[in-house]
Amino acid sequence: MRAAGRRRHLSAAQHNLGSVTTEPADTEPEDEDSGVLVSQIVLRKIHEMTTPGVAGSVARAILSIPEDQGKPIPLRVPGDTPGTTYRVLLPDSAQAPAVIYRKLSPHDDHKWLVTALMDRDAYLAYSGGLADSQLVQDVAGTVALGTITASDALSRRSQR
């Protein structure tokens, strides 16, 4: 459906009236038509996958995001505005990690941002009841802050 929309969009852009070419005012670059952005961290993890078929399975899941609405996941992300909702998609390969994404703000050109990949078994256990555990939430919060701090330290070191 999205691809058909893009085809219509391109044919309108290429329509010639004699020597005059008409273009719609809201023309967007071709590579921004997917509506889905992927973070650099996720891309790096996908490219590091060595098991055959797993990276492709994750890629297909990511590209199906607007049509295939995932399940909400209660994820406490430091620095997020209240009400930010994350969703999860499980790729078709049983070895592939869960894809975590969220909606972008209405001002953004894109609709979705893939923010993280999560170990599939861990996600299933988390969504199966461990999300309610205070211990899990506390440890997860500490690990998240540690991840952010470590990343900040690395970026500061690379800037020197």
Next chain:
Amino acid sequence: MSSTNPSGDVKAGTLVTTWRTVQKLDADAWRKLRDDAPYRFIRWLCALGVIIGAWDVLGTPDHTSAWLPVAAIVLLLLLPDASSIAFAGIRFQARQAADQAAAEAIGKIELHFTVARETGVAAGDSALAQEAPPQPAEKALSGLQ
């Protein structure tokens, strides 16, 4: 004035040896020997033999108390096979069952921490998702489908 007591040293040595022997009895090898099928079967046979023998010798007893020694012997024979016994508020739990319960508890704690770590990493990655400019999915994943 210092005095040495050779008999005291011998007693201490005997105590240490006894303690080490007791520790060996608690070792895994001993537990395996205790739980092996042939020994378990022999204990069951002995218990049955005691009951039949006692019945043959004592006949039908006039009082229940006459069977108490028999019951005590049978209980001692079957005790190693019991995973747990609760009587009058006192609970006896066999080492094997206790180990199993401890392993299950450790497994649960391990699962909690593994899930928490993975969730934390996902949350951290999500917080950093826009630190570096994200890429459009179709372009970035075009070669992987």
